[in-house]
Amino acid sequence: xxxxxxxxxxxxxxxxxxxxxxxxxxxxxxxxxxxxxxxxxxxxxxxxxxxxxxxxxxxxxxxxxxxxxxxxxxxxxxxxxxxxxxxxxxxxxxxxxxxxxxxxxxxxxxxxxxxxxxxxxxxxxxxxxxxxxxxxxxxxxxxxxxxxxxxxxxxxxxxxxxxxxxxxxxxxxxxxxxxxxxxxxxxxxxxxxxxxxxxxxxxxxxxxxxxxxxxxxxxxxxxxxxxxxxxxxxxxxxxxxxxxxxxxxxxxxx
Amino acid sequence: xxxxxxxxxxxxxxxxxxxxxxxxxxxxxxxxxxxxxxxxxxxxxxxxxxxxxxxxxxxxxxxxxxxxxxxxxxxxxxxxxxxxxxxxxxxxxxxxxxxxxxxxxxxxxxxxxxxxxxxxxxxxxxxxxxxxxxxxxxxxxxxxxxxxxxxxxxxxxxxxxxxxxxxxxxxxxxxxxxxxxxxxxxxxxxxxxxxxxxxxxxxxxxxxxxxxxxxxxxxxxxxxxxxxxxxxxxxxxxxxxxxxxxxxxxxxxx
DNA sequence: CCAAGTGTACTGGTCAGACCAGTTGTTTCG
DNA sequence: CGAAACAACTGGTCTGACCAGTACACTTGG
Numbered sequence: 001x002x003x004x005x006x007x008x009x010x011x012x013x014x015x016x017x018x019x020x021x022x023x024x025x026x027x028x029x030x031x032x033x034x035x036x037x038x039x040x041x042x043x044x045x046x047x048x049x050x051x052x053x054x055x056x057x058x059x060x061x062x063x064x065x066x067x068x069x070x071x072x073x074x075x076x077x078x079x080x081x082x083x084x085x086x087x088x089x090x091x092x093x094x095x096x097x098x099x100x101x102x103x104x105x106x107x108x109x110x111x112x113x114x115x116x117x118x119x120x121x122x123x124x125x126x127x128x129x130x131x132x133x134x135x136x137x138x139x140x141x142x143x144x145x146x147x148x149x150x151x152x153x154x155x156x157x158x159x160x161x162x163x164x165x166x167x168x169x170x171x172x173x174x175x176x177x178x179x180x181x182x183x184x185x186x187x188x189x190x191x192x193x194x195x196x197x198x199x200x201x202x203x204x205x206x207x208x209x210x211x212x213x214x215x216x217x218x219x220x221x222x223x224x225x226x227x228x229x230x231x232x233x234x235x236x237x238x239x240x241x242x243x244x245x246x247x248x249x250x251x252x253x254x
Numbered sequence: 255x256x257x258x259x260x261x262x263x264x265x266x267x268x269x270x271x272x273x274x275x276x277x278x279x280x281x282x283x284x285x286x287x288x289x290x291x292x293x294x295x296x297x298x299x300x301x302x303x304x305x306x307x308x309x310x311x312x313x314x315x316x317x318x319x320x321x322x323x324x325x326x327x328x329x330x331x332x333x334x335x336x337x338x339x340x341x342x343x344x345x346x347x348x349x350x351x352x353x354x355x356x357x358x359x360x361x362x363x364x365x366x367x368x369x370x371x372x373x374x375x376x377x378x379x380x381x382x383x384x385x386x387x388x389x390x391x392x393x394x395x396x397x398x399x400x401x402x403x404x405x406x407x408x409x410x411x412x413x414x415x416x417x418x419x420x421x422x423x424x425x426x427x428x429x430x431x432x433x434x435x436x437x438x439x440x441x442x443x444x445x446x447x448x449x450x451x452x453x454x455x456x457x458x459x460x461x462x463x464x465x466x467x468x469x470x471x472x473x474x475x476x477x478x479x480x481x482x483x484x485x486x487x488x489x490x491x492x493x494x495x496x497x498x499x500x501x502x503x504x505x506x507x508x
Numbered sequence: 509c510c511a512a513g514t515g516t517a518c519t520g521g522t523c524a525g526a527c528c529a530g531t532t533g534t535t536t537c538g
Numbered sequence: 539c540g541a542a543a544c545a546a547c548t549g550g551t552c553t554g555a556c557c558a559g560t561a562c563a564c565t566t567g568g
Binding site for chain 2: 549552553560562
């Protein structure tokens with residue numbers, strides 16, 4: 001198999017990076033599982049044969065990646081954490097903010113996700129989840145006159161339940177990350193001009209229609225509605241040159 | 255605006271976190287831009303009034319997030335980096351491989367992504383990208399008799415180009431992560447039984463059809479084909495109870 | 509005068525040892 | 539037996555030091 005001795009570029013690996021690498025690997029291969037404990041920093045400096053400063057730098061990196069958590073005084077040592085979407089969320093946010101990812105890409109992404117999860121939710125929703133959705137939509141309706149805070153909270157609640165009902169964690173996580181990044185961006189843009197009355201009524205009507213499709217277990221319709229609505233909602237904010245892809249996603253097959 | 259004095263839960267913030275926060279904020283608000291330099295660690299310990307160890311922990315976190323880069327000996331200090339999708343990629347990968355996600359979810363996710371990116375690719379592909387795809391498909395064809403390694407490499411190349419041609423980095427990143435996790439999972443399962451001849455011929459036929467649709471700029475057909483093929487490919491590996499969602503995604507609207 | 513080599517003053521990477529505030533589990537005392 | 543005091547840890551931070559690099563100004567030989 002080794003046809004030729006291939007040399008490959010190297011870059012100096014610092015001690016703390018090697019430690020991060022090892023622990024990351026141990027977690028990836030399930031040698032360390034959520035809830036498990038790492039030895040204390042002072043023990044770790046023994047096993048890795050480095051100073052505590054180096055151990056700590058490694059631990060800080062792992063901690064910032066959401067892989068472990070250190071609490072002072074805990075004699076059981078740093079805890080291995082369950083993988084969480086938090087860092088994904090942050091990474092996506094940064095990327096969008098920095099302009100590396102265009103708004104149109106983010107909206108396309110969300111159109112796709114929202115459509116798919118509504119389709120799946122129509123199929124997989126439990127009766128309980130349906131009731132939670134109903135309650136949320138009703139809460140939107142009754143708070144439409146009140147503050148926009150309560151309204152958008154109910155709106156988020158509705159969509160969160162849809163994601164949950166899709167029974168697909170990946171979509172749930174990515175959808176949540178995309179939604180978060182999107183509202184952050186939009187809030188920056190329309191800055192202090194939250195949902196107007198008309199906007200709220202429109203959102204309510206949309207959610208209501210989607211709810212009906214999900215209740216009827218009509219996945220195709222639910223997905224189609226969701227795609228259309230997201231496009232309708234965000235379409236105006238996207239530069240004209242970037243809109244053609246969106247339109248295509250909205251009507252995937254005729 | 256302040257209707258009531260609302261108390262809110264707090265958690266102790268460590269010194270290095272406060273530093274990370276400040277620098278992150280400065281980058282987010284464009285006070286610091288890619289190519290700019292941070293003061294040296296020794297200067298930073300002055301401005302933040304902490305020890306160098308603390309400064310370094312903060313820098314390590316920022317570095318692991320891809321925001322800055324430190325090089326020893328560089329008298330200009332740590333460099334602010336252009337935001338890159340690398341950390342998002344890593345986060346996505348970790349999440350997908352954390353094992354909390356079922357195979358069926360992963361496949362659903364990929365069906366959705368593959369469909370959407372093929373649709374977008376049909377619209378957005380450049381002539382150059384089309385040629386790369388053509389070359390990749392031809393490479394698959396010619397290596398079908400040879401090793402399966404070369405074949406699957408060409409296959410990956412084809413799909414990677416499709417993602418690239420979608421001009422949506424988010425989908426590209428998520429698609430790549432999903433693909434990686436999926437082949438890992440499948441390799442674990444069928445372990446040492448790589449693509450058989452029949453399997454290869456099938457994949458080739460699929461990619462070829464997709465290629466034709468992309469060439470014809472028929473986004474709807476490209477997406478539909480991609481969805482169908484992914485389902486066809488992975489469908490058998492999924493437990494029967496989890497298949498109904500997939501089928502729905504395959505035919506989003508009639 | 510210029511190019512090539514030399515120095516030097518910085519940089520980050522790592523280490524050793526120390527102190528503090530906090531948690532935990534045990535022990536002691538009422 | 540319960541509650542308060544204790545001891546043995548934990549992580550968070552600081553000080554001060556050394557090394558191996560880099561960049562840039564400075565010599566020095568042509």
